[in-house]
Amino acid sequence: MSPLNNSKSPTVSVCMITYNHEYFIAEAIEGVLMQKTNFPIKLIIGEDCSTDKTRNICENFQHQHSELIELLPIHNNLGMIPNFIRTLEACTGNYVALCEGDDYWTDPFKLQKQVNFLEANEAYAISFHNSTVYNNHGSTGNLVLKTPRSYTIQDIFRSKIIPTQTVVFRNPNTSFPTTFSKVYNGDTFLFCWLANLYEKGAYFHNDVAPSVYRHHDTGNWSTISLKNKYFHSLHTMKVLYNTFPKYKKDLLFRIQQMQLEYNSLVKEKNKKIHFAFEVAKFAFQKFKFGFGRLIIRRVL
Structure with a gap:
């Protein structure tokens, strides 16, 4: 048919x-x-x-x-x-x-x-x-x-x-x-x-x-800066955590991956530090353990 x-x-x-x-x-x-x-x-x-x-x-x-x-x-x-x-x-x-x-x-x-x-x-x-x-x-x-x-x-x-x-x-x-x-x-x-x-x-x-x-010059995702792509994705991870708290370990794994990917793609150290502290703040607020310290040590 x-x-x-x-x-x-x-x-x-x-x-x-x-x-x-x-x-x-x-x-x-x-x-x-x-x-x-x-x-x-x-x-x-x-x-x-x-x-x-x-x-x-x-x-x-x-x-x-x-x-x-x-x-x-x-x-x-x-x-x-x-x-x-x-x-x-x-x-x-x-x-x-x-x-x-x-x-x-x-x-x-x-x-x-x-x-x-x-x-x-x-x-x-x-x-x-x-x-x-x-x-x-x-x-x-x-x-x-x-x-x-x-x-x-x-x-x-x-x-x-x-x-x-x-x-x-x-x-x-x-x-x-x-x-x-x-x-x-x-x-x-x-x-x-x-x-x-x-x-x-x-x-x-x-x-x-x-x-x-x-992947083209006017695409919704293509036109966003690298930094904003990762911050948008990090925000999505935060919302997912609030929606599915039982999967916090898997979300932590993905957040750590995102941080490492971002650091490998940018050269300016201040951008790395900025992103690291955002992730660290999220980790301290939401998960109440030292994942944030681990991220900061790896960046610095």
Whole structure:
């Protein structure tokens, strides 16, 4: 069955947020339109009041495929996380697939393969696969995981292993926690929250062609300074701790990793010290033991 030729409620809702993606959004939408499935799908586009031609392009696709595409109304710019949350909340399918407006899928059977797995394995929250990174000059690398395996919530806390545009997850049909709106790294928070709801966390597939993550000059994450990327990520770890205190050891491990990664990428010692003291303050306030001293000693 083609997903274009049905009027049933969707099995999969595709959540696509977009802002100023006029050069990329058509390819992202076409990656959804090419899907071959035996179940109905619906593309939900959360366009966030772009200042370029993104909304016009989305409207043209919606007019051509009104049975498949829902373009959410907007009157003012919401910002990335509020727009992400409202688009997720509009997804009514049993499963939700993610693809931002500057990324795209390459495998026409991607959704069918991932839904087949989740249907047969009800304990899993998330299905994901490999990704290729592209910049303005072409491919710059891959996330190449080779062996199919499970990833627990602890694995997800400890490393950023799940490319957002590869994910299909089981729709929990419940309200998101209020802390979701307080983070910048919404995908990280979402994956941890989902993994906590089910017996098993995420499953990696090696039978799906890699999707494409674009790293470009106008990307939401690409335009942020290195320091701010790490501070945003640290703040997300703080929010995750408040939401999932039983995983504090795994969060500490990730915070220490972040600090070491940051120090290896910057040369100015004052930046290292600044970040170290922020992490140390967090460690003293939240965990009440000497992890902060360890970080400061390693930096100084």
